Amino acid sequence: MVLTELQKVDYERDGFLIYGHLLTAEELEALRGRIDALASGEHPNADKIGVRLEAAAQRGELQNVTRRDKVWQLLDPHGYDEVIFNHARNPKILEVVEQLLGTEDIKLFHTQTLMKPAMHGSIVSWHQDSAYWTSIAPPALVSCWTALDDATEENGCVRMLPGSYKKGLWPHERTDFLHAQGVDDSLAIPVVLSAGGCSFHHSLTVHGSGENRTAHRRRGMVTSYMRADSKWIASHEKPDFLLLRGREYPGCV
Numbered sequence: 197m198v199l200t201e202l203q204k205v206d207y208e209r210d211g212f213l214i215y216g217h218l219l220t221a222e223e224l225e226a227l228r229g230r231i232d233a234l235a236s237g238e239h240p241n242a243d244k245i246g247v248r249l250e251a252a253a254q255r256g257e258l259q260n261v262t263r264r265d266k267v268w269q270l271l272d273p274h275g276y277d278e279v280i281f282n283h284a285r286n287p288k289i290l291e292v293v294e295q296l297l298g299t300e301d302i303k304l305f306h307t308q309t310l311m312k313p314a315m316h317g318s319i320v321s322w323h324q325d326s327a328y329w330t331s332i333a334p335p336a337l338v339s340c341w342t343a344l345d346d347a348t349e350e351n352g353c354v355r356m357l358p359g360s361y362k363k364g365l366w367p368h369e370r371t372d373f374l375h376a377q378g379v380d381d382s383l384a385i386p387v388v389l390s391a392g393g394c395s396f397h398h399s400l401t402v403h404g405s406g407e408n409r410t411a412h413r414r415r416g417m418v419t420s421y422m423r424a425d426s427k428w429i430a431s432h433e434k435p436d437f438l439l440l441r442g443r444e445y446p447g448c449v
């Protein structure tokens with residue numbers, strides 16, 4: 197999975213790369229099955245994983261909807277399932293991440309699945325990941341966004357603001373979530389992907405996604421990586437981050 201010069205130039209200019217097809221049909225099916233089992237409660241670890249429900253479900257408005265389709269986000273699903281863990285360390289993804297991070301020394305920062313169910317999937321506000329991930333310096337992580345379903349403009353694909361990562365940290369308003377201020381959304385690029393395709397983005401790239409009012413689900417599996425020589429700059433205790441490639445650095449994450 198060696199990136200072409202053009203792909204590297206695109207990433208350097210935009211702060212994201214719409215890579216396209218990456219998973220095999222078998223990898224995709226296996227991943228979908230485990231994600232759905234965790235969301236629906238049928239997985240042996242379903243009661244252990246952190247889950248955020250759709251806002252409408254939290255307000256008690258989705259009465260006739262299955263448990264699976266009330267879920268908005270699964271937190272760190274790689275910690276609860278081997279297939280998802282293997283996806284997070286898929287060599288095809290790590291090879292791209294290595295080129296984008298500029299090092300073979302790579303640690304896993306975290307993973308999440310954003311489910312975006314059919315008919316009532318809600319938005320992800322404009323944000324920079326590093327506005328959330330203030331414990332890691334430098335703010336230069338790379339995420340791989342894997343489409344588990346076709347991601348279209350209609351069903352709420354991710355939208356990226358090209359070049360936004362070059363301006364450092366943008367101001368964010370805080371509610372339950374962070375909302376980047378001053379975004380001109382007419383400049384945003386939709387990341388349209390077929391199921392099994394991937395995009396990669398820098399943690400300072402402003403991005404978000406719209407609602408899903410279509411009859412088609414839009415699940416996205418996000419795996420986020422950092423250089424092993426990154427620093428932990430929070431006052432609370434550092435968790436153990438898994439080394440996926442290369443070597444550890446003393447005093448670093």
Ligand SMILES: O=C(O)CCC(=O)C(=O)O
Pocket residue numbers: 310320325339341352353354403404405416418
């Ligand atoms: O999947 C989405 O809608 C948003 C994804 C996102 O915010 C991320 O990958 O950091």
